[in-house]
Amino acid sequence: xxxxxxxxxxxxxxxxxxxxxxxxxxxxxxxxxxxxxxxxxxxxxxxxxxxxxxxxxxxxxxxxxxxxxxxxxxxxxxxxxxxxxxxxxxxxxxxxxxxxxxxxxxxxxxxxxxxxxxxxxxxxxxxxxxxxxxxxxxxxxxxxxxxxxxxxxxxxxxxxxxxxxxxxxxxxxxxxxxxxxxxxxxxxxxxxxxxxxxxxxxxxxxxxxxxxxxxxxxxxxxxxxxxxxxxxxxxxxxxxxxxxxxxxxxxx
Numbered sequence: 061x062x063x064x065x066x067x068x069x070x071x072x073x074x075x076x077x078x079x080x081x082x083x084x085x086x087x088x089x090x091x092x093x094x095x096x097x098x099x100x101x102x103x104x105x106x107x108x109x110x111x112x113x114x115x116x117x118x119x120x121x122x123x124x125x126x127x128x129x130x131x132x133x134x135x136x137x138x139x140x141x142x143x144x145x146x147x148x149x150x151x152x153x154x155x156x157x158x159x160x161x162x163x164x165x166x167x168x169x170x171x172x173x174x175x176x177x178x179x180x181x182x183x184x185x186x187x188x189x190x191x192x193x194x195x196x197x198x199x200x201x202x203x204x205x206x207x208x209x210x211x212x213x214x215x216x217x218x219x220x221x222x223x224x225x226x227x228x229x230x231x232x233x234x235x236x237x238x239x240x241x242x243x244x245x246x247x248x249x250x251x252x253x254x255x256x257x258x259x260x261x262x263x264x265x266x267x268x269x270x271x272x273x274x275x276x277x278x279x280x281x282x283x284x285x286x287x288x289x290x291x292x293x294x295x296x297x298x299x300x301x302x303x304x305x306x307x308x309x310x311x312x
Contacts, residue, residue, distance in 0.1 A: 067171055068243060068301040072098060075278035076295040077286065086110030086161075087253050087295040088118040095126050096168040097137070100295045102181050102253040104227065105152075105159030112151060113161040113229050117144040121165065134174045137165055138236040141178065141228060148229030160229035164195060164251045166299060173249070174240045179227045182257050184265070185241075186248040191266050194239050198226035222254065245303035252281075255294030260284050274300055 072093050078085040086103035088111070101117040103110030120140040126133040141163055152159045162179025175183040180197040196202060203225050228234060248269050256265075260281065268280050278296045285294045 068168075068245065068303065070096065070168060070299065070301060071274045072297060072299040073274055073276075073278040074098070074295075074297040075282045076293070077282050078293055084111065085293045086114055087255070087293040088114035088161075089295050089297060090118045090122045091297060092122065097121065097126065097165065098251060098297045098299060099163060099165035100181050100251050100253055100297060101161045101163045101228075102179065102255075102293065102295070103159070103161040104224075105157065109152070109155065109157060109159030110161065113148045113159045114163075116147050116151075117141065117161055117163050117228060120144040120147070126167075130169050130172050130174075133167060133169065134176065134238060134240070137167060137174075137176050138238070141165075141176065141236050142234060145228045145234045146232075149232060152229060158230070160227040162198075162224070162253070163228055166249050166251050166297075168243060168249075168299065168301065171243050172240060173243050174238060175251075176236050176238045178234060178236055179224055180222070181253050182251065184250040184252075186250065186266060186269050187244060187246070189266070189270070191262050191269075194241075195237070198237075199224055222258075243301050245301065247301045249299040249301075251297050251299075253293060253295045255292040256281060256285055256296055258292065259288045259294075269298065274298070 074089055074091045076087050088101045090099045099121050101114035103114035120143050124140045162181040164177040164181040164183050167174045175194045177195045180199050183194040185192050185194055272280055277298045281296045
């Protein structure tokens with residue numbers, strides 16, 4: 061699917077899979093291309109709890125009306141995540157069990173973008189052939205790296221690498237991190253659960269994003285995780301920003 065509006069033509073694709081080991085999928089996603097909003101949520105808390113938590117985040121994001129103002133829209137997205145946080149906590153107490161979810165959301169409007177997240181689901185930007193991670197993981201290992209207790213090299217493949225320091229539905233108050241920037245023609249955004257970035261090398265991600273037609277990229281990335289064993293659920297959303305003037309040139 062593609063949406064054309066100045067100054068970019070936006071195309072996106074999304075794919076989710078339960079993986080080769082699990083028999084259920086605790087990931088959820090929302091793709092509101094017409095409003096420039098995409099999100100991935102990776103649930104935790106078992107078959108019913110994780111699915112419920114991630115679905116609640118997607119529900120709150122899907123039902124919201126985005127304001128016209130960019131900054132106000134970002135605030136609304138963060139508030140939707142906080143509403144989901146409160147709803148998950150209430151449900152977890154009712155069930156007498158812990159449940160929660162990560163979330164990463166991408167918002168694109170005109171020449172600006174924002175990434176909002178909680179947890180270790182990630183957002184990337186591929187620009188001029190270089191892949192940059194826009195989010196940073198809310199994990200105990202990453203916090204130790206940030207504080208200088210552990211080196212980035214020692215953090216790679218660390219057995220405690222998936223222990224979250226922040227998630228939706230775990231604490232009464234939640235902090236939603238945000239980064240913003242300008243969109244350039246040719247930018248490719250990627251948001252995903254850790255089922256992708258934990259099992260597919262960044263070099264392979266770059267080659268796939270630049271080689272394949274938009275409608276095939278997310279399927280190919282999921283297939284790559286399955287080929288590598290895919291012990292976890294995996295969800296991938298890719299978003300392309302193209303210059304519409306280039307697409308309207310007459311054939312020669």
